[in-house]
Amino acid sequence: MLKEILSISGKPGLYKLVSQGKNMLVVESLLDGKRMPSYSRDKVVSLSDIAIFTETEEVPLRQVLNNIKTKENGGQCPVEAKADNAALKKYMAEILPDYDKDRVYPSDMRKLFNWYNILVKSGMSDFDEVKETVETAE
Numbered sequence: 066m067l068k069e070i071l072s073i074s075g076k077p078g079l080y081k082l083v084s085q086g087k088n089m090l091v092v093e094s095l096l097d098g099k100r101m102p103s104y105s106r107d108k109v110v111s112l113s114d115i116a117i118f119t120e121t122e123e124v125p126l127r128q129v130l131n132n133i134k135t136k137e138n139g140g141q142c143p144v145e146a147k148a149d150n151a152a153l154k155k156y157m158a159e160i161l162p163d164y165d166k167d168r169v170y171p172s173d174m175r176k177l178f179n180w181y182n183i184l185v186k187s188g189m190s191d192f193d194e195v196k197e198t199v200e201t202a203e
Contacts, residue, residue, distance in 0.1 A: 066191055067112040067127055070095075070184070074108035079183050095187045112180070117173075118165035126177075130192040132160040133181050141185055142178045153178075 071080045071092060080092035083100060090103045103109055116123035133142055136159065144156045153174040157164055184190060 066189060070112045070189070072110050072112065073103055079180055095183050117161060118168040119161065119163045120165055121163065124161065127192040129161055129177065130181055130184070134190060134192065136160055139190055142181050144178045146175050146179050
């Protein structure tokens with residue numbers, strides 16, 4: 066599911082991939098449902114390609130989102146986007162205790178919590194990676 070959800074640099078919120086053209090993507094905003102083109106000059110990143118730094122490794126974003134979902138029982142993240150840095154760091158330590166405090170900035174945390182809330186509001190709360198199974202004919 067996270068493979069089709071995109072973050073576009075310079076544009077607020079998250080977008081769902083609708084279609085692909087020769088030199089562009091057609092995306093739909095998860096905030097207001099409006100469709101628009103995203104061209105090759107835009108920096109587009111799939112949420113499935115994002116990871117959070119920890120002291121030992123990089124944790125995939127889906128795992129961090131699942132940690133928030135478990136902590137909040139599938140509800141909204143209570144941390145406001147305008148919360149102070151101490152509140153952001155405290156909540157981040159609760160969901161990912163060994164996050165790298167030097168490389169994960171408060172702005173990253175704000176974006177993470179905002180993305181989680183957007184996904185939950187949109188009804189996209191299944192963050193697990195879908196494993197495709199190929200059935201073989203006997």
